[in-house]
Amino acid sequence: MSLTKQEVESVARLARLEITEGEIGRVVEKLSSIIDFVDQLQTANTDDVMPMAHPLDMGQRLRTDEIFEADQRNRYQVNAPEVEAGLYLVPKVIE
């Protein structure tokens, strides 16, 4: 088992995933098997290989610096649970 229960709990917390006590054992097992599978790559010699950042072998196309998005706030805010004075309202977050 390559992952510990604590590691899985910590990753789940960072990703805001809720995993119940009943599920955790199975998740540790499954995630570990995925990690172990990928770990096989560690055996390959990559000394002369440039790390791949993207599967497509191309450079990023650059856009001209122009404004082309009009204000559609009213349409977008229809989808929000709550808005006030043009702001999206969310549960209170305090520093």
Next chain:
Amino acid sequence: MEWETVIGLEIHAQLNTVSKIFSGASTAYGAEPNTQACLVDLGYPGQLPVLNGEAVAKAVKFGLATGSKVARRSVFARKNYFYPDLPKGYQISQFELPIVQEGKIEVVLEDGSTMLVGLTRAHLEEDAGKSLHEDFKGKTGVDLNRAGTPLLEIVSEPDMRNAKQAVAYMKTIHTLVRYLDISDGNMQEGSFRCDANVSVRRKGSETFGTRSEIKNLNSFRFVERAINFEVERQIDILESGGKVVQETRLYDSVKDETRSMRSKEEANDYRYFPDPDLLPVVLEEGYIEDIAATLPELPAQKRARFIGDFGLSAYDAGVLTASRELGDYYEHVVERLGGEAKLASNWVTGELAGALNRAGLDISQSAVGPQALADMLGRVVDNTISGKIAKDVFEAMWSGEGTADEIIDARGLKQITDTSAIESVIDQVMAASPGQLADYRSGKDKLFGYFVGQVMKATQGKANPAQVNELLRQKLAG
């Protein structure tokens, strides 16, 4: 115990593009909330980022101007954390392969000496939105207009040893980004802000102490005060046998102290990975050469030229090159005046700077243009008016009373240079002050100033001061 402070800064400069780094929404400041937040900025599913070429060009400019390595291939990565002002759940940033790497910049300190500060890297990223914690039915309001504004995060080496050096470095970067026209540098609007990494260690120690990171400092004064507070706090902890905790802190300008931001502690695991929505940025040599050709004269070059060509002090040259516009103004004055570089420098950094300050204007809004100022100074040089009268003329010009010559004529300010006229005034003054005259002649040299004052008063300040001095000295000697 002697302690040494170690400081590194992460400066965030908003790049002054008209549209956002990954979307076509406007970046203009001060709009109604969320009217400049499109689907990409809102993090809607299925929306894809398209990179703004101007943001890349501006980052390259910065790299070239600081002699840094401009990466021929750089990669965008996702920095993952949850916060309401970041609706995607990640910030698009650069991690392992930033666009600008390993440079250095010369910083002029208060005493005129210089130091080199290393630049670790500068990378492109998107700004987050703003959370407003005023009471909206007990909730937090989110404005995403700022989300997606391009930022250049400039990371220094931990090369600074006190708060003043850190401020001088920050000012140097601030001046540079405005010279390059890559950021407006407006600190009130948050276009230019920094995080300070601060630690202390025993003098002579090779290893760094544990650091704290002070977030979101948006004025030079706050940077200096926050660092000074933090250094004291850490030294107090260490001297009383405690340990500094590595943490993020906020500076409270009202209480002038830093305090812990516990809420963000756990989030410090960002799980960066290359963003699959963006391809690597590949820059050709020709592209970089084209940008290099557009670089303006840099502040350090201009400063050196002002010292070399105009014979200015390092201090004056530093003041005059603080912005491109101020340097241009000064050069116009000298050009029109045909020299007199020192006189022009005194006026631009003195009377003119004072008037601008009082009116809360910057040089481009000056009520007196460089030609008008040069013409007025020409009248000082040709002895039409004295330097003292010139200040009155300047004030009248500032309040729109006309050109220097018009004001000199209308007010009858022409200097008295006629020797016999000045002599007759001196005779009157001496006759009216027999006591002072006797005292002066019996050795009270200090009274010379009294006589100068009286002559100036009698001529309403119009007598040529050099002539007054010379003639008085002869006459008083008897």
